[in-house]
Amino acid sequence: MKKRLAILFLFVIALTSCANLQPPQTLDRIKANLECLPYQKEMNWKEISANLGEPDLFPLPEPGTDLSKNARVYLGKVIIFYTGMKEVQEGSKVRFQEIITSLEICRKK
Amino acid sequence: MLSLNDLLQKAGSRLQVFKNFHLKADRDLTEKLTVCIPDMHLLEKGPIDIFLDGHQEYEERFLSLLDFLLSLKQEEGAGLEIIQIGDFFDLWKAKGNTNLILSYYTNIVGLLGKVKPQYVVGNHDIDLVRWYKDQKETFGRKWRHYTTVSGKLRVIYEHGFQADFFNNQDSWSGVIGREITKIVGMMEYIDPDIDEVLGSAWDSVVRVFDKYNVFTPVNDPQGFNAHEYLRYYVNLLSRYNSGQTFDHYGPEDMDLGLVVIGHTHNARLVQMPQDERIYYLLDCGAWVHGKHEIGVVSGKDMAVCQWS
Numbered sequence: 121m122k123k124r125l126a127i128l129f130l131f132v133i134a135l136t137s138c139a140n141l142q143p144p145q146t147l148d149r150i151k152a153n154l155e156c157l158p159y160q161k162e163m164n165w166k167e168i169s170a171n172l173g174e175p176d177l178f179p180l181p182e183p184g185t186d187l188s189k190n191a192r193v194y195l196g197k198v199i200i201f202y203t204g205m206k207e208v209q210e211g212s213k214v215r216f217q218e219i220i221t222s223l224e225i226c227r228k229k
Numbered sequence: 230m231l232s233l234n235d236l237l238q239k240a241g242s243r244l245q246v247f248k249n250f251h252l253k254a255d256r257d258l259t260e261k262l263t264v265c266i267p268d269m270h271l272l273e274k275g276p277i278d279i280f281l282d283g284h285q286e287y288e289e290r291f292l293s294l295l296d297f298l299l300s301l302k303q304e305e306g307a308g309l310e311i312i313q314i315g316d317f318f319d320l321w322k323a324k325g326n327t328n329l330i331l332s333y334y335t336n337i338v339g340l341l342g343k344v345k346p347q348y349v350v351g352n353h354d355i356d357l358v359r360w361y362k363d364q365k366e367t368f369g370r371k372w373r374h375y376t377t378v379s380g381k382l383r384v385i386y387e388h389g390f391q392a393d394f395f396n397n398q399d400s401w402s403g404v405i406g407r408e409i410t411k412i413v414g415m416m417e418y419i420d421p422d423i424d425e426v427l428g429s430a431w432d433s434v435v436r437v438f439d440k441y442n443v444f445t446p447v448n449d450p451q452g453f454n455a456h457e458y459l460r461y462y463v464n465l466l467s468r469y470n471s472g473q474t475f476d477h478y479g480p481e482d483m484d485l486g487l488v489v490i491g492h493t494h495n496a497r498l499v500q501m502p503q504d505e506r507i508y509y510l511l512d513c514g515a516w517v518h519g520k521h522e523i524g525v526v527s528g529k530d531m532a533v534c535q536w537s
Contacts, residue, residue, distance in 0.1 A: 178325030183366040186342050190328045
């Protein structure tokens with residue numbers, strides 16, 4: 121009886137663990153439910169606001185400026201970082217760092 | 230220095246004297262061509278943005294004025310002074326201080342930055358500095374600006390709400406209650422001498438503010454009495470000229486004859502004799518609800534002009 125109970129317990133544990141495991145997904149599949157905008161340096165703010173709507177938070181301008189330097193905050197958005205490897209020298213040795221090569225800001229469809 | 234006529238000629242048909250609001254003083258008022266841009270009340274281009282007022286062409290018209298001023302600045306250099314006379318932004322209604330307004334009016338803010346105006350603070354944009362008191366940041370905003378001729382002060386430029394304080398001491402919680410709430414905490418910070426400038430009015434402000442701390446928002450439309458403004462400012466000029474100031478200017482520095490304001494959104498140019506001389510009040514008008522006026526002072530000339 122004890123042996124049967126132990127087997128049943130292990131079976132339940134194994135079953136629930138498997139249910140929680142996320143199957144691997146491709147980026148395309150993840151992005152299927154998102155609308156994304158690639159970030160580019162010096163892109164026009166209007167592109168961001170047209171895609172993401174009005175920001176949730178808009179802090180005060182930075183002191184010491186002519187009011188033109190601002191920050192805008194979106195809550196609950198998805199950010200996708202694209203990464204790559206960069207070779208660096210550490211003394212006489214070659215090493216590698218993972219760096220951000222591009223960025224996408226996304227909202228759920 | 231360009232004269233008013235030179236300016237009108239350079240601008241061609243785009244600039245005209247408004248309603249014959251043109252007077253000549255008996256002495257020079259400025260040593261530079263001085264152009265004053267009154268209330269704009271910029272917001273985020275929504276339905277309550279009274280600068281745009283639903284007409285994109287209003288922004289285009291203002292941009293054409295800035296284009297003209299920028300090219301004039303490049304020609305005249307220090308011979309041209311531009312003063313934004315307050316209420317550049319309408320922070321009473323803004324969604325997030327100046328932050329989002331900037332994103333809707335990038336050209337206006339950028340061009341104004343290039344012509345480098347003097348910024349006088351108005352009651353609707355004094356909030357800009359509220360959160361920066363500890364850092365002593367004013368973003369270049371002044372309580373008041375002066376111009377001088379031969380070392381003597383001749384013209385005061387301020388927004389004009391200061392007269393409201395003086396003229397409505399008996400009804401703080403009524404017509405201008407909200408203004409007091411917004412402004413009183415910043416007044417001394419922007420102008421440490423404000424208590425002396427306003428005299429007994431300042432004591433009333435402080436007393437009432439201390440007592441109630443926060444006022445009921447105003448329901449009544451703001452009432453303006455044109456004569457009260459004139460009387461307040463003529464008395465102010467007279468008082469300063471007679472040496473009744475408590476700031477660093479002595480009577481030998483004073484020969485004030487003109488005050489340039491905005492605030493009321495109603496352009497006018499009026500004069501009043503007092504102390505055996507003539508004092509002037511130039512209200513530049515506004516750039517809201519389709520209005521398109523500027524104040525111009527050059528030498529003895531003063532005028533309200535319209536830009537088309």
